[in-house]
Amino acid sequence: MSHSILVVADHDNTQLNSATLSTLQAAAQIKALTGSPISLLIAGFNCSAVSEAGSKISEVDHIIYADNSVLNHHLAENIAALVLDLVPDKANAEQTFSHILAPATTTGKNILPRVAALLDCSQISEIIAVQSQDIFVRPIYAGNALAKVQSNDKVKVMSVRASAFEAVNITGGCATINTLQTVTDTAQVRFISEDNKVSDRIELSSASAIISGGRGMQNSENFAMLERVADKIGAAVGASRAAVDAGFVCNDMQVGQTGKIVAPDLYIAVGISGAIQHLAGMKDSKVIVAINKDEEAPIFGVADYGLVADLFEAVPQLEQQL
Amino acid sequence: MKVLVPVKRVIDANVKARVKADNSDVELNNVKMALNPFCEIAVEEAIRLKEQGIVEEIIVVSVGEQSCQEQLRTALALGADRAIHVQAAATTEPLAIAKILNILMTKEDCKLAILGKQSIDADNNQTGQMLAALANMPQATFASKITFNESATQVNVTREIDGGLQTIAMDLPCVITADLRLNEPRFASLPNIMKAKRKPLEKLTSEELGVDVTPRTTLLSVTPPAQREPGIIVNSVDELVSKLKFEAGVL
Numbered sequence: 143m144s145h146s147i148l149v150v151a152d153h154d155n156t157q158l159n160s161a162t163l164s165t166l167q168a169a170a171q172i173k174a175l176t177g178s179p180i181s182l183l184i185a186g187f188n189c190s191a192v193s194e195a196g197s198k199i200s201e202v203d204h205i206i207y208a209d210n211s212v213l214n215h216h217l218a219e220n221i222a223a224l225v226l227d228l229v230p231d232k233a234n235a236e237q238t239f240s241h242i243l244a245p246a247t248t249t250g251k252n253i254l255p256r257v258a259a260l261l262d263c264s265q266i267s268e269i270i271a272v273q274s275q276d277i278f279v280r281p282i283y284a285g286n287a288l289a290k291v292q293s294n295d296k297v298k299v300m301s302v303r304a305s306a307f308e309a310v311n312i313t314g315g316c317a318t319i320n321t322l323q324t325v326t327d328t329a330q331v332r333f334i335s336e337d338n339k340v341s342d343r344i345e346l347s348s349a350s351a352i353i354s355g356g357r358g359m360q361n362s363e364n365f366a367m368l369e370r371v372a373d374k375i376g377a378a379v380g381a382s383r384a385a386v387d388a389g390f391v392c393n394d395m396q397v398g399q400t401g402k403i404v405a406p407d408l409y410i411a412v413g414i415s416g417a418i419q420h421l422a423g424m425k426d427s428k429v430i431v432a433i434n435k436d437e438e439a440p441i442f443g444v445a446d447y448g449l450v451a452d453l454f455e456a457v458p459q460l461e462q463q464l
Numbered sequence: 465m466k467v468l469v470p471v472k473r474v475i476d477a478n479v480k481a482r483v484k485a486d487n488s489d490v491e492l493n494n495v496k497m498a499l500n501p502f503c504e505i506a507v508e509e510a511i512r513l514k515e516q517g518i519v520e521e522i523i524v525v526s527v528g529e530q531s532c533q534e535q536l537r538t539a540l541a542l543g544a545d546r547a548i549h550v551q552a553a554a555t556t557e558p559l560a561i562a563k564i565l566n567i568l569m570t571k572e573d574c575k576l577a578i579l580g581k582q583s584i585d586a587d588n589n590q591t592g593q594m595l596a597a598l599a600n601m602p603q604a605t606f607a608s609k610i611t612f613n614e615s616a617t618q619v620n621v622t623r624e625i626d627g628g629l630q631t632i633a634m635d636l637p638c639v640i641t642a643d644l645r646l647n648e649p650r651f652a653s654l655p656n657i658m659k660a661k662r663k664p665l666e667k668l669t670s671e672e673l674g675v676d677v678t679p680r681t682t683l684l685s686v687t688p689p690a691q692r693e694p695g696i697i698v699n700s701v702d703e704l705v706s707k708l709k710f711e712a713g714v715l
């Protein structure tokens with residue numbers, strides 16, 4: 143396999159996540175410019191279903207499949223080592239991969255800089271557009287500026303902001319599957335436990351509608367009001383940092399510069415002031431609604447529809463009318 | 465044990481960045497600068513580890529222009545013991561910074577490095593991972609809780625991940641990057657600010673450390689993001705619902 147575009151998949155050993163499908167869209171744009179085939183690396187444990195799904199994606203040419211218990215929790219040390227093993231001549235890594243992409247999920251962000259450093263390449267984080275095979279656009283300063291950067295590295299390594307690329311479909315493909323036998327087990331790090339909120343709520347990063355609560359919600363019980371609205375419109379529930387810090391909800395619900403970046407069709411911000419860092423995570427949503435009792439709140443500056451009201455009156459009314 | 469805490473000078477988190485008229489970069493003249501918030505959390509954690517007797521010395525390091533000595537003094541005022549300023553362009557890329565930090569970790573015999581997870585200006589989220597890779601050390605990014613075993617040879621770190629929380633165990637030496645909820649940083653007291661002026665601050669250059677900091681990327685332009693169309697204020701929930709249904713078509 144010479145000179146391909148490598149995408150490092152993020153998955154839960156059962157399914158490819160939507161961020162990976164968006165990353166494949168970015169890879170497909172590069173493929174359209176360079177003609178290089180796309181290889182999708184699926185590393186995990188008992189994850190044959192993921193590899194099969196990957197092979198059905200028409201944009202994907204090859205699957206590189208590594209299934210081993212040491213890869214179960216996608217530890218960065220082991221997966222980075224696996225990627226490096228794919229490169230026979232490290233000094234001329236461009237002969238193997240022209241580009242290496244990963245979704246900017248916590249897993250991708252954990253792994254990719256390790257890969258870049260070991261190849262002596264820089265990384266371009268969270269690209270939102272592909273302009274040529276070596277020019278990319280990425281937001282900086284909490285999205286208040288867009289930087290157009292050209293990579294002079296032999297291999298272009300970049301993470302991809304999922305909200306900026308439409309997910310590819312899992313259809314039409316018949317990629318070859320190349321199974322890897324050898325893996326590295328880094329003894330210096332061990333998985334202990336994972337506290338995964340198994341919830342039947344819709345996942346934030348792939349939701350088409352989101353209703354988020356902030357400090358104005360006052361406590362965690364009040365978030366049930368948002369959940370009821372969410373259930374009616376098929377939305378996910380998010381939060382501001384202040385609501386997470388105060389313990390109203392879990393960390394995985396934080397939207398913002400340093401939480402999850404989302405761009406649903408509808409984003410409803412309830413009792414959220416609209417700090418720079420929160421806006422960074424949601425201002426590319428198609429339609430933004432703000433419910434806040436303070437008419438001066440900066441959130442109204444980005445809202446398509448603003449309602450100046452006490453949320454404890456407005457949200458139950460909203461629930462009723464939906 | 466000695467801990468290395470790399471810190472970055474960045475735009476103050478409360479200031480909204482503005483793009484220069486010539487689209488060459490963001491305007492940083494006459495803009496309030498500060499210690500990157502995640503670095504503040506990293507410094508605080510190091511101080512707490514020192515208070516617990518796990519860490520003996522805290523070395524803060526910043527790679528940048530002369531002005532980043534201000535942020536090093538801030539870190540010293542918070543409780544770091546000494547500082548190293550590595551003179552280089554403020555735009556030095558994470559890969560080069562990680563190479564510098566790797567050399568300093570060996571030189572200073574640090575068993576631990578605590579970094580911020582992300583600089584709030586460049587939003588890279590790379591340096592800690594790159595340092596760990598170059599140093600061939602394990603990493604725990606996005607840390608919200610750090611617990612050492614009694615002999616301080618091993619550390620358990622809880623990480624904030626997309627799906628919730630994950631806990632991993634690492635042998636030392638290792639690299640940790642701090643997330644928002646790791647701790648709440650203290651404020652520097654006036655006497656400590658005065659004392660910090662007399663704490664040692666060593667000056668080095670990237671050349672002295674033998675690191676090639678030539679950038680691997682070229683910044684072609686910086687532009688403001690597309691502005692949203694101004695919205696409207698609705699007067700009732702009724703009106704809101706009907707607008708969402710019939711005007712926006714999202715319900």
Ligand SMILES: Cc1cc2nc3c(=O)[nH]c(=O)nc-3n(C[C@H](O)[C@H](O)[C@H](O)COP(=O)(O)OP(=O)(O)OC[C@H]3O[C@@H](n4cnc5c(N)ncnc54)[C@H](O)[C@@H]3O)c2cc1C
Pocket residue numbers: 355356357358359381382383384385396397398399400401402412413414415416417418419420423433434435436439451452453454477501502584
């Ligand atoms: C390094 C760093 C990273 C950060 N990352 C993030 C991030 O990723 N995401 C994020 O969200 N924040 C982030 N922040 C925090 C951010 O700066 C703000 O502090 C935070 O977003 C504020 O949350 P909030 O709007 O819920 O709270 P507040 O700013 O306190 O606003 C609460 C709002 O609720 C309204 N309100 C109160 N009661 C009612 C009521 N009864 N009815 C209607 N309205 C009501 C108030 O008018 C107010 O506008 C970060 C900060 C830093 C420094």
Ligand SMILES: Nc1ncnc2c1ncn2[C@@H]1O[C@H](COP(=O)(O)O)[C@@H](O)[C@H]1O
Pocket residue numbers: 469470471472473500502503506525526527528556558561578579580581582583584586587588589590591592
């Ligand atoms: N110029 C710098 N000097 C020292 N440390 C830095 C520098 N840039 C980044 N770091 C460290 O790396 C962390 C992550 O930054 P970044 O990878 O740029 O998002 C920061 O929180 C710092 O701890």
